[in-house]
Amino acid sequence: MTAAIDIVDTPGEVPGDVVVTDVATGRPSGLIRRAMRLWRTRVGLGLLVIVVGVAVLGPLFAPHGETEGVGIPNKSHVDGLLFGTDKLGQDVWSRFLLGGRSILLFAIVATALGLLFGVTIGLFCALNRGKLDELLMRSIDIILALPSLLLTLVAITTIGPETWLIIATVALTTTPRIARVTRGAAIVVVERDFVAAAEALGESRFRILRSELLPNVSGPLLVEANLRLTYSIGIVASLAFLGFSTDANGANWGTMIQENRLALAVQPWGVVLPTIAIAVLTISTGLLGDGLARANAGIDRGRSE
Amino acid sequence: MGVAKFIIRRVLFGVATLVIISVLVFLLTQLLGDPAKAILGREAQVKATLLGKRKELGLDRPAVNQYFGWLWDLVRGNPGKSYVNGVRIWSFMGERVTNSLFLVVLAAVVSIPLSLAIGAYSALRRDKTFDGVSSYSSLILAALPEFVIGTFLVLLLSVKVWHLFPAVSNVRGDTRPWNDLKGMVLPSLTLILVVLPYVVRATRASMIEVLESDYVEMARLKGISPRGVLWRHAMPNAIGPTFQVIALSLAYLFGGVVLVEKVFNYPGIGSALIEAIPAHNVPVVQFIAMFIAAVYVLCNLLADVGTILVTPRLRTKLS
Numbered sequence: 331m332t333a334a335i336d337i338v339d340t341p342g343e344v345p346g347d348v349v350v351t352d353v354a355t356g357r358p359s360g361l362i363r364r365a366m367r368l369w370r371t372r373v374g375l376g377l378l379v380i381v382v383g384v385a386v387l388g389p390l391f392a393p394h395g396e397t398e399g400v401g402i403p404n405k406s407h408v409d410g411l412l413f414g415t416d417k418l419g420q421d422v423w424s425r426f427l428l429g430g431r432s433i434l435l436f437a438i439v440a441t442a443l444g445l446l447f448g449v450t451i452g453l454f455c456a457l458n459r460g461k462l463d464e465l466l467m468r469s470i471d472i473i474l475a476l477p478s479l480l481l482t483l484v485a486i487t488t489i490g491p492e493t494w495l496i497i498a499t500v501a502l503t504t505t506p507r508i509a510r511v512t513r514g515a516a517i518v519v520v521e522r523d524f525v526a527a528a529e530a531l532g533e534s535r536f537r538i539l540r541s542e543l544l545p546n547v548s549g550p551l552l553v554e555a556n557l558r559l560t561y562s563i564g565i566v567a568s569l570a571f572l573g574f575s576t577d578a579n580g581a582n583w584g585t586m587i588q589e590n591r592l593a594l595a596v597q598p599w600g601v602v603l604p605t606i607a608i609a610v611l612t613i614s615t616g617l618l619g620d621g622l623a624r625a626n627a628g629i630d631r632g633r634s635e
Numbered sequence: 636m637g638v639a640k641f642i643i644r645r646v647l648f649g650v651a652t653l654v655i656i657s658v659l660v661f662l663l664t665q666l667l668g669d670p671a672k673a674i675l676g677r678e679a680q681v682k683a684t685l686l687g688k689r690k691e692l693g694l695d696r697p698a699v700n701q702y703f704g705w706l707w708d709l710v711r712g713n714p715g716k717s718y719v720n721g722v723r724i725w726s727f728m729g730e731r732v733t734n735s736l737f738l739v740v741l742a743a744v745v746s747i748p749l750s751l752a753i754g755a756y757s758a759l760r761r762d763k764t765f766d767g768v769s770s771y772s773s774l775i776l777a778a779l780p781e782f783v784i785g786t787f788l789v790l791l792l793s794v795k796v797w798h799l800f801p802a803v804s805n806v807r808g809d810t811r812p813w814n815d816l817k818g819m820v821l822p823s824l825t826l827i828l829v830v831l832p833y834v835v836r837a838t839r840a841s842m843i844e845v846l847e848s849d850y851v852e853m854a855r856l857k858g859i860s861p862r863g864v865l866w867r868h869a870m871p872n873a874i875g876p877t878f879q880v881i882a883l884s885l886a887y888l889f890g891g892v893v894l895v896e897k898v899f900n901y902p903g904i905g906s907a908l909i910e911a912i913p914a915h916n917v918p919v920v921q922f923i924a925m926f927i928a929a930v931y932v933l934c935n936l937l938a939d940v941g942t943i944l945v946t947p948r949l950r951t952k953l954s
Contacts, residue, residue: 370774472655475931477890480924484660487912487920488668564780568894571782572909587786594794594802605786609779616778 361549364625371621377614381607385430394421396428396581404593404600413599416590426603428581433570433608437562440497444504444562445555451505452512453539453547456520467513470506478503479565483574491574500565504558511554515547549626556619560612567608583608638950642940649936656928657709661702664917664924670694673915674718692718705921714922719914724922728907732926735896735903737812739888741819742826747881750831754838755865755873758846766839773832781891785825785898793821804901822899829891830884837880842873875946882938886931 365371394400399419406414413422455463473481482499489495519525520543528538569575570584578585583604590600664670671688672679679685689695693704708715714724757766776784793802804818812819845851846869854868855861893905900906904923911919943949 370771472652472659475652475935476656476659476924476928477887477893477931479893480890480927481659481663483893483908483912484920484924485663485667487664487917488670488673488915490668490673560778568780568782571780572894572897574912587782591786594789598790598795601786602790605783605790609783609787612778612780612783613775616774620774 361552361622361625365618365621368621368624370617371625374614374617374619374621377610378618381430381611381614382434384427384607385434388427388430392421392424392427394424396420396425397579398424404590404597406597406599413603414597416586416597416600417593418589422586422590422597422600422603425581425586425600426583426607429583429586429604430607430611432576432580432582433563433566433584434611436493436497436500436566437559440500440566441504441555441559441562443497443501444508444558445551447501448505448508449512449544449551451509452514453516453543455509455513456516456543457535457539459517463513466509470510473503473506478561479568482565482569483572486574491569491576493576496566496569496574496576500562503565504562508551508554508558511550512547515550516543519543519546553619553623553626556615556622560615560619563608563612563615638943641943645936645939649932652932653925653929654706656932657706657925658702660921660924660928661705664921665694665701666698670718670915670917709922709925714925715918717919718916724919728904728919728922731902731904731907734806734812734901735889735892735905738819738822738826738895738901738903739885739892742823742830742888743885745823746827746830747834747884749827750834751838751877753831754835754877755842755870757835757839758842758873759861759865761843769835769839773835776828777832777836781825781829781894782898784828785821785895788821788825788828789898802899804899806902818899822895822901825895825898826888826891829895830888833884833887834877834880838873838877841876842869845869845873848872875942875949878941878945879938882934882941886934889927889930889934 366375397418397420400411400421401408401415401419403415403417403419408414411421411423413426416422416425451466455466478500481503482496485495485499486492525538525542528542533542567584570582571588573585573588575582575585586604587601587608590597594601669689671685671692671694675684675688679688686695693701696704705715712725714728716723717727753769757769760766789802791797792799800820801818802821804822805815806812806818851864851869854864859868892903893908895901896903896905897909904926908920908923910916911923
């Protein structure tokens with residue numbers, strides 16, 4: 331779930347050799363290389379590859395169908411099944427392998443949309459300071475005054491948990507923070523000479539946004555996007571856990587935890603597997619984001635020193 | 636501009652925020668979909684039934700009238716009646732609000748001093764084992780969704796590994812939260828773990844800054860004990876930036892109760908919200924959304940005003 335507060339640590343643990351050398355640019359290639367020198371980034375990336383692998387390739391290896399009844403409900407030991415049956419007598423292992431797709435897909439699409447809108451608004455505001463900028467930033471304060479999960483829940487009250495609505499509201503809650511971070515990073519860049527030079531050369535606004543501003547804010551943007559992805563995964567999984575998934579009978583890690591909770595004492599696998607999967611997924615993006623944030627703080631420090 | 640003027644401006648901004656949020660909540664619940672259609676389901680195909688239902692719910696009035704009618708009633712403390720059973724919302728929500736408040740306050744009372752202590756100690760033992768452990772744990776806790784933390788705690792402390800606490804709250808009917816303290820352990824522990832990382836990190840960051848300052852060095856050179864330096868000299872200055880995070884964490888706790896109440900079947904506003912949504916009980920959803928938004932806005936207000944009051948530097952800048 332989206333926190334009202336995102337704090338990135340002071341870059342206390344960035345090793346000295348990472349900080350000073352050839353750090354004149356905030357371009358993502360350098361940032362990623364720098365982040366990869368930190369153990370937390372590598373561990374995060376490794377875990378992420380594993381979970382995404384399970385979610386994407388898992389369906390190919392699922393021995394049974396999504397809603398196929400294979401035995402007596404809630405049995406932890408069934409011959410021929412790895413992890414027993416769930417409360418409807420479906421194969422837990424198959425549903426686990428099938429249950430990651432929708433969470434991952436929704437979260438990635440919502441974050442991508444939030445990124446698209448947020449970056450556009452942020453860059454626009456940084457380049458055209460004025461009444462509209464003020465208005466947009468105030469609106470952002472107001473959207474941020476609501477917990478994102480609440481906004482999504484309010485929206486599905488009369489319409490129901492439709493795919494487009496979930497993606498749209500999660501994107502809506504992602505946009506403001508991305509816009510704010512982009513604007514903050516871009517405002518400094520706008521003041522620099524090469525932007526004035528591009529303007530003097532008569533380059534179009536769009537070209538300046540795309541080729542001059544965007545590459546120079548992509549460092550902090552990458553960090554923020556990663557943070558937003560972590561929270562989007564949290565919201566999408568939380569919605570499914572609360573019983574608001576688009577496909578009520580479909581395999582989904584959040585839904586699995588919800589529906590197998592009551593049988594926890596006799597058949598824990600239906601809860602344990604998806605809980606671990608969601609935990610590892612969010613921890614991996616969290617570690618990755620922290621590694622990127624540290625590397626990015628190092629770059630910023632290098633620039634100012 | 637004096638402090639008083641700042642507070643007045645900040646309060647006005649808070650009120651304006653709430654008004655705009657009310658528009659947003661109204662738009663999303665009443666205009667984006669049709670509550671009458673949602674309640675009737677298949678019956679909505681009969682035109683007369685649909686129109687009758689819309690009239691009954693007052694949805695045949697112009698949207699602007701509906702909005703102002705609702706807002707005015709809300710301001711006067713009358714959030715309307717439930718669509719499901721026609722009962723006045725306050726008559727059954729009062730108890731839910733108390734239950735949620737009790738849970739949140741319990742969690743806050745434990746988590747805030749605890750996280751201040753952990754954060755301060757991490758700063759003192761910077762880059763040592765304790766700091767490393769607390770840094771990685773807060774990173775992991777901050778990434779985990781609330782219901783995952785709750786589910787892990789149930790597996791660990793209730794159902795599978797140790798059988799210490801009940802997995803489900805017994806708060807029902809005459810049993811109020813304070814009569815079921817054993818059942819309160821896991822829900823409040825979940826909330827504590829949810830906000831802990833934010834306050835720990837903020838305290839650590841601001842404490843490191845203060846510990847590196849000259850006057851703390853001076854206090855150390857005077858021979859004051861490390862503990863004295865930390866609590867008497869460093870903490871009062873580190874608390875300023877942390878205060879903001881504490882107030883926001885309180886707000887965040889109120890957002891988090893929705894999931895935590897669901898995990899432990901705890902009858903608070905969060906579970907009321909989850910029950911109201913599938914029933915398309917629009918007035919209840921609107922009330923809870925506005926209540927949580929009001930708590931958010933209030934906590935943000937307290938955060939800003941409190942930060943000004945505990946930071947002399949900012950106070951003088953205002954006047």
